[in-house]
Amino acid sequence: MVKISICIGSACHLRGAHNVLNAFTSLVEKYDTQAVVDIEGNFCQGRCTEGVVIKIDDEVITNVSKDKVHDIFVDKVLGR
Numbered sequence: 001m002v003k004i005s006i007c008i009g010s011a012c013h014l015r016g017a018h019n020v021l022n023a024f025t026s027l028v029e030k031y032d033t034q035a036v037v038d039i040e041g042n043f044c045q046g047r048c049t050e051g052v053v054i055k056i057d058d059e060v061i062t063n064v065s066k067d068k069v070h071d072i073f074v075d076k077v078l079g080r
């Protein structure tokens with residue numbers, strides 16, 4: 001199981017966390033990976049100026065925008 005945590009604190013929200021969340025959710029459906037990917041919202045990760053902040057398992061990834069989600073998903077989720 002791969003756990004994707006997306007910060008939904010206010011700073012990340014303003015930077016488009018909701019779009020990032022939607023983009024990951026769409027990819028999980030597109031690649032039929034519901035059984036192996038768990039997506040959740042996270043509280044502020046303390047790195048608000050680097051948002052959107054996400055975590056894939058224990059790896060923190062900063063400055064995520066919805067345009068980067070596909071590459072991250074292919075690399076960090078499908079590439080495992």
Ligand code: FES
Pocket residue numbers: 007008009010011012013043044045046047048049051053
């Ligand atoms: S709101 Fe996302 S790191 Fe603070």
